[in-house]
Every structure is written in structure tokens, then in C-alpha cells.
Amino acid sequence: MGQRADPDWDEIFMQAALQPDMWLGALDALASQTGSGHGQLIGVGGAREIPFNIVTNFSTDLIDHFAVSGWGAETHNFRVAASNRHIERGFYDPILFEEHYDQVIPQLASSDYLDWCEEIGIPFGCQTNLVIDNFGIVGLATLRDRKDGRTTAAQRKIFASGAKAARRAVRLQEKLEGEQAKLLAGAFDAIQVSAFIIDVRGQLLAHSIGADAMLAAGDVRVAGQSIDAPGAPFTLRQTVQALTADGGLDHMRTQIITAENRPPLMIEGFRLPEREWSLGKLPHAILIANGPRRDRAGVTQYLSAIYRLSPAEADIAVRLFEGKPRARIAAERGVTAETLRGQIKQIYLKCGVDSEAALMRLLAPILS
Incomplete structure (x- = not known):
């Protein structure tokens, strides 16, 4: 042998x-x-x-x-x-x-x-x-x-x-885990959204070009590897802590106080779907300083950046949020009902939800 x-x-x-x-x-x-x-x-x-x-x-x-x-x-x-x-x-x-x-x-x-x-x-x-x-x-x-x-x-x-x-x-x-944060930052640059990407410890992994201006103006400061800013009802640090705590919140919204009497900025934080495990360097949450334009193109690109939805999946998610029946969505997109079911299943998987109701709750802060 x-x-x-x-x-x-x-x-x-x-x-x-x-x-x-x-x-x-x-x-x-x-x-x-x-x-x-x-x-x-x-x-x-x-x-x-x-x-x-x-x-x-x-x-x-x-x-x-x-x-x-x-x-x-x-x-x-x-x-x-x-x-x-x-x-x-x-x-x-x-x-x-x-x-x-x-x-x-x-x-x-x-x-x-x-x-x-x-x-x-x-x-x-x-x-x-x-x-x-x-x-x-x-x-x-x-x-x-x-x-x-x-x-x-x-x-x-x-x-x-x-x-x-x-x-x-x-x-x-x-x-590869570290590069994902840079790829996300690049995606937000493409749609002109100011974003900070943080890890599971609340430390800054990457940020978009738009966020550079906020740092340069002193609206947001970096202490060590963490970001902070005064705000109401929460400081930026408290917002990060709520997103990264065990059993923490999936979505946070606060207003940060800007310097030189400029208008305050609304900050929204989104916790990303969790992986079973990682080496600790995966993006965990995203903080957005200026949300997407409410036109269809801006919103779908935004969803693609946050949840890695394909353009087709992001479009379907928006149509579902608008309350359109599945049969109508399938007809408008020119796909079979079975294909649409498969696409919606992928949307649930990528967004970390298990039902259409849960998906609607997830999308509400973005699309309302």
C-alpha cells in the first residue's frame, strides 16, 4: 500500500x-x-x-x-x-x-x-x-x-x-476583516455620506472623507481610538456604548453640538448584523452624520453600504417598506414569485432579521 x-x-x-x-x-x-x-x-x-x-x-x-x-x-x-x-x-x-x-x-x-x-x-x-x-x-x-x-x-x-x-x-x-471597514468607508464616500465605522469595542476602524471635515472642525474628537462629542440626549460616546454593549440597541439617534454657533448635527448609529464569531476586527456599527437623500437611488445605495444588499435587494427592501404587495413587486421587477421569495430571504439574512415586520422596524429609521 x-x-x-x-x-x-x-x-x-x-x-x-x-x-x-x-x-x-x-x-x-x-x-x-x-x-x-x-x-x-x-x-x-x-x-x-x-x-x-x-x-x-x-x-x-x-x-x-x-x-x-x-x-x-x-x-x-x-x-x-x-x-x-x-x-x-x-x-x-x-x-x-x-x-x-x-x-x-x-x-x-x-x-x-x-x-x-x-x-x-x-x-x-x-x-x-x-x-x-x-x-x-x-x-x-x-x-x-x-x-x-x-x-x-x-x-x-x-x-x-x-x-x-x-x-x-x-x-x-x-x-480581510480590517479591510471591510475601509471598503464601507469608501462606499459612503461614493454617496457623499459622512460616516464613522467602529468595532465591537467601540473603537474607530475607519471613516469617510465627509467625516474628516467633522474632525477638522472639532465637531467630533478622537481620544485614543474612540470618538466623542457633546450631544443631547446622549453624547457620542454614550451612543457608541449603547450600540456596542452586550444586548445593546440596534439603532441610536442623538444630536451633537457643533462649534462656532453652527447648526447642530443629527447622528444616527446602526448596529450591523452579527457574525457567529470573528478575530475581533470586523465592523460592528456605523454612525452616520448626514443621512441619504430621500430619492430612490440615494436610499438604495445607502442600504447597500450598510447591509451589503445587492442593488436589486435594496430596491426590493424599499418597495416592501412602501407597502407594495409582493405580487406587484414581482411584476414590476419582472421576476417570478419564487425568485422574489429567494431574494427576500437573502435580504432577511443580510439584515439579520427573520420576518418582514422585523425588516420594517429595521428600515424605519432610514426610510421614514
Whole structure:
């Protein structure tokens, strides 16, 4: 029999970077090839205030239990402790495994995390850091039970090969997530709308050319990476906080006070449809300083910029908001009823709603 071909890790992980819902499959492939029960991608620390923790063949209850137990600290977590010891010595991305865990376990302040790992069957494995920057750490790991045993040199070699490709994939996905904010800003420039794009932490990712004038005039100021301005009934910072808070609002409206006795500006904030997970650099909300012209072309371009609707989908959304029956919309657009149903389904998906009533509520601040 011929030798089994090694997986093409570049292809496996690059597909995950382009389609993040494929990360679980990529991690599962790495776990399988190394004889491990679980693959893990985790983001922690630094400015990464919204961490992610993706583990294959693992219940969300266990992941939530880890988070609320506070076991991410090196005083309790032997995996974190082993990583930090190497980072302190200038070794940022070695392959760490059971031998390194054995060295730090006696120094832990508590055995709670160690006991939990034994209980749920993940005392062994190997790990490496894929990214260390001012945004935090992204780590890759395989997790194993005692039946799997300790990792072998051959398994760690496979893991290292996969990690090399995963590192490139994470960097690519971060780049793609960051570019989305710039693309959005460009879309608003095209329709002459002043816009600020913020991330899930409320920090400024990008802004349109029109927003430059507001910054230059001092109407809006940037403090660190956050924007603020006095306003009523809310300051700009309070508006951002309402859009980014867990369970926060989908839409906010406030008036900011301008300098030099110029008329006040109305600011509207829109929370974008949420993704299942990201590396933390996706646009989360948009703040608009001057809304679209009420003509059909301006509004449809505006909807395309905010919700990434196609021109056809944006036009259909406007017609639905105007109260036109679906049969009439289909006839006016020259499509079948089935095609229209499919297009409306895509509108719901992109806008993060599940009914026409919810879509109307979403569109009301824009089109009323």
C-alpha cells in the first residue's frame, strides 16, 4: 500500500480564513491527524476584550464554564503559564507540550483548572502562538485525554506544519476583516455620506472623507481610538456604548453640538448584523452624520453600504417598506414569485432579521 499523503494545510486553513465557518473543520482535521480529541483556536489578552474560543467536539457549556471560572490566568492555567514563560524569554511561537506543562504545574496557585482538565479529558496536548500583537494573542492547540496519551514527536511535527499554515490564515483573516471597514468607508464616500465605522469595542476602524471635515472642525474628537462629542440626549460616546454593549440597541439617534454657533448635527448609529464569531476586527456599527437623500437611488445605495444588499435587494427592501404587495413587486421587477421569495430571504439574512415586520422596524429609521 502507498503512503498516505500529508494534508495540504495551506488549502485547509486558507479556506477557513476566507470562510470563517470552516475553521471548525480545519481544526478537526488537525486534531485527527495528530491523534487528538480536540482542536482549538483561542484569542485572549491585550486589547482583545472580546475573546473567542473555538474548540472542536466540545460543548458550548464547557467553554462558557471555562470563561466564567477565570481560568485564563497563568496562576491557574498551565497552558497559559507555559506560554508566558517562553514569551518572557523572547520565544514567541515555540511548540509547547506536556514536558513544558510538567515544569509549570507545581508553581500554579490552584489545581482547579488542572482538576477540571482531568475531569473532562483534556490534560494533554500541544500548542503554539499564531499571533502576538497589541491586539492580543491568537493561539492554536490540540487537546488530548489520557487514552490519547501524550503527544509524540511525529504528532508534534504534523502540528507544527499545520500551525505554519494556520498562522498565515489568521493573518489573512485579520487583514480581510480590517479591510471591510475601509471598503464601507469608501462606499459612503461614493454617496457623499459622512460616516464613522467602529468595532465591537467601540473603537474607530475607519471613516469617510465627509467625516474628516467633522474632525477638522472639532465637531467630533478622537481620544485614543474612540470618538466623542457633546450631544443631547446622549453624547457620542454614550451612543457608541449603547450600540456596542452586550444586548445593546440596534439603532441610536442623538444630536451633537457643533462649534462656532453652527447648526447642530443629527447622528444616527446602526448596529450591523452579527457574525457567529470573528478575530475581533470586523465592523460592528456605523454612525452616520448626514443621512441619504430621500430619492430612490440615494436610499438604495445607502442600504447597500450598510447591509451589503445587492442593488436589486435594496430596491426590493424599499418597495416592501412602501407597502407594495409582493405580487406587484414581482411584476414590476419582472421576476417570478419564487425568485422574489429567494431574494427576500437573502435580504432577511443580510439584515439579520427573520420576518418582514422585523425588516420594517429595521428600515424605519432610514426610510421614514
